[in-house]
Amino acid sequence: MHTIGFRHWARALGVLLLGGAGALPALAAAAPFPAADDSVSVRHPHRRPVFQLDIRNSIINHRLVTIPGLKLGVEWRGRLRTGLGVYLLSNGIPSRQPIPSELPAATSSELRLRYVAAYGEYVVLGNPRWEIATQLQLGVGKTYARYALPDGAVIRSPKKVIWLAEPSLTGQMRVYRWLALGAGAGWRQPMFVNKFTERELNGPVFYGRVKLSLGDVYKVMRGRQRLFTQQGLRRADW
Template sequence: MTALRGILLGVLGGGWLTTAAAAGPLPPDSSRVRQSHRRLVFQFDQRYSVLNGSVVGINGLKVGVEFRGRVRTGLGLYLLSDGVPTDVALPAHLPAGTRDELRFRYVAAYGEYVVKGTPRWELSTPTQLGIGRYYARYEKPDGEVERTPRRLIYMFEPSVAGHVRVFRWVGLGAGGGYRQMLFMNNALESELNGPIFFGRVKLFLGDLYKIVRGRQRLFSQQGL
């Protein structure tokens, strides 16, 4: 009986090993890093906010360093492309019919962690901590413009982002988050707080350079 049990276990064990060998190696873990070195990264970062019922665009440029394909950190510069309509009461000296809006610009330190990623796609959590200046702009009915002195603003902006590569050198990305102003009076804070969202075409210039230099096919799925 003991000998029969040994034979059965040997047959089953041999069959399991043969099946595992035939199946080949397990697919790579998509959470593993792709690069083993640091590299410089930069990005034109256009995003939008819904502020006081209006969609407002913000244009920015980010420059930083990527570590092992997993962590990115650096600085960004952002300029408000549109004025933010405000519900704050006008100063007493301004006439009725005056148009008012807020404008701001800021620099931000950012960190981004790639939660999950493959050569084809990735999901990351960009977070920014910024400091800048804002002012109110008033346009009177006769066309005269008046501006308030610039004041400091601070902000915290967590978000989630992802992209999918169509080819090695180009992809489509989208994401969203929230902008929270810090250390401001409640009225102005509520004017500038709000959700953010973005959709973009991403160019991977490093991979494009490698493809051109290596005379590889431009519209190929190789490497994805």
């Protein structure tokens, strides 16, 4: 191994000495190290901020509901990501919880949910183009019921604190250096709530996401790299 390394550098030095300044591009091509501004390696040595649009879907009370969210986090060495997200239930869903006895019998109810979550994600398999990762979200928020009375009046129940745990498995593919698309699936488990709320809100979760690498977006805006470049994403670049 040492002999191969010595021959490599000796050949590069010979090219530089014989070719003068014109040999510098050849030396750069021969160097075994990646470009300093390459930010797509799975084991990138620096931290970088990431922004995600996280659209989570779930089946609650036999209905498909959407829970949109926004995430802001930090990626560590291309393997570990941590950050915070904000989520809210985009539309109410029919609730199976008992209607309070003081309300008319024809009253209908909907369940509402809003929460914030801290997340951790670890890449278990991948390369600069695609990856598979495990993710765990721990959230806390509030849930309440919205009652629609027969006369058109609306009453809300008192808000209750709810804790949520959401383990999942996710896949992602980079379209460009600064843009990645992904999807995942997991399970939502409410904690420290009554049995009715737990029964309604626990269940499968599946989601799609759009991720922006803010450092690469900044480089594009400053003109330091092309907008639709595939540099570093092709197999030949690895």
